[in-house]
Amino acid sequence: MRFRLGLIIGFSSGYYLGAKAGRDRYRQLKGWIDEVKSSEAVETAAEKARAVVDLGVERARDIVEQKTGDDAAPPPFPGAAAGTSGMTMPTVEVSTTGNGAG
Numbered sequence: 180m181r182f183r184l185g186l187i188i189g190f191s192s193g194y195y196l197g198a199k200a201g202r203d204r205y206r207q208l209k210g211w212i213d214e215v216k217s218s219e220a221v222e223t224a225a226e227k228a229r230a231v232v233d234l235g236v237e238r239a240r241d242i243v244e245q246k247t248g249d250d251a252a253p254p255p256f257p258g259a260a261a262g263t264s265g266m267t268m269p270t271v272e273v274s275t276t277g278n279g280a281g
Contacts, residue, residue, distance in 0.1 A: 195208055
């Protein structure tokens with residue numbers, strides 16, 4: 180299903196960009212896209228998608244905290260030689276706030 184959606188998006192964006200050669204058709208498509216983007220259904224879907232992503236990030240964070248413990252140091256690199264226990268994996272912080280877009 181994901182492949183099919185990507186294929187449809189790819190073809191439609193290619194058609195949209197290719198339609199720029201025909202200015203009238205481009206303006207018509209641009210108008211349709213602007214209508215869809217400003218519709219309440221799309222705004223609602225975008226809000227729901229953001230909520231799902233935020234929930235997924237929170238769940239992933241909870242799982243990582245459960246597995247490692249809040250005060251536990253990150254695990255050593257896999258394949259680290261014996262006696263190099265001081266080597267640790269770099270940590271990455273994930274922000275659950277939006278990126279300001281939207």
